[in-house]
């Protein structure tokens with residue numbers, strides 16, 4: 001496959017076939033070096049560079065495809081550092097995720113991240129992967145993505161922990177549709193949280209394919225799921241990163257992941273994490289349930305979830321509250337699936353239609369009787 005950014009077919013880059021399941025070498029140091037014709041690893045160690053940005057700029061493939069004068073770090077997670085860069089050819093803004101692999105397991109999990117994102121390319125609510133590059137010498141993987149403007153975590157902070165109902169619905173509907181699409185295709189995310197959700201401003205939704213059109217209040221805003229590093233296509237087993245206990249963030253993780261992740265249905269645990277993310281958007285602090293070791297926690301947990309739901313402002317309405325309750329069920333068998341989440345969100349979209357009509361009615365005409373239905377919801 002040729003490079004989408006530089007449009008070249010025959011570049012001497014370390015392109016990795018997307019279907020590749022494991023490295024074409026044993027990840028011992030000597031094999032890594034003999035299998036590469038890129039820069040010697042000694043040149044790529046951070047000691048030789050003042051900043052990581054400087055180091056990234058010296059990777060030949062980066063300097064051939066991106067402006068190296070303005071590479072800047074824009075984010076960091078447990079596995080990768082993300083840099084903003086401008087493409088040389090198209091002058092487009094990209095995000096480059098840089099990851100270092102220590103073991104074959106690491107490598108496999110990073111390749112899996114690339115493969116899952118590639119498999120979900122066609123969905124408008126999943127962050128697009130544009131290219132990928134591996135430097136075997138220094139055990140580095142670069143994933144080039146479309147660049148988001150901020151994370152949902154930042155948006156929540158900027159809005160002082162409370163997103164108004166209309167935008168909340170758009171965020172919820174976008175993410176639900178992205179997750180539903182992934183689940184339908186047999187993929188699970190396994191680490192849904194505000195840090196792994198990106199906000200795209202000035203994105204023209206009309207041009208995006210496979211995107212939902214319900215509850216959209218701002219046509220230029222799109223919310224997308226990113227960081228599929230903990231994801232898997234086998235949603236009934238453990239993921240590699242779960243085995244190491246490093247992946248999920250306990251605040252967003254379903255209780256079964258904290259108790260025993262042997263028999264987890266990851267589709268259902270995604271539903272839980274999405275609901276926790278949405279709870280986070282409506283200004284409710286959620287106590288982190290730590291040290292869960294037994295199923296006896298069930299009662300305490302259910303009570304806490306009920307308290308959380310009660311704390312959600314009436315502005316969000318009973319339908320949303322009940323929906324979140326269904327998504328936050330302790331028992332994963334009772335917990336609802338994404339299909340039901342989508343249905344409920346779609347039904348809310350229909351309920352908004354009369355309000356749009358009301359706006360067009362001249363002020364001397366009386367309002368239709370169904371106005372009462374929306375009482376209590378703040379519109380901004």
Ligand SMILES: Nc1ncnc2c1ncn2[C@@H]1O[C@H](COP(=O)(O)OP(=O)(O)O)[C@@H](O)[C@H]1O
Nearest residue numbers: 075076077078079080082095147148151195227
């Ligand atoms: N495509 C992107 N555009 C803009 N910012 C991004 C992009 N991808 C990631 N980020 C930022 O970098 C952070 C870390 O990226 P992520 O993929 O979640 O790495 P990790 O696997 O280490 O958690 C994210 O929380 C987000 O703030």
Ligand SMILES: [Mg+2]
Nearest residue numbers: 077195196227
């Ligand atoms: Mg992340």
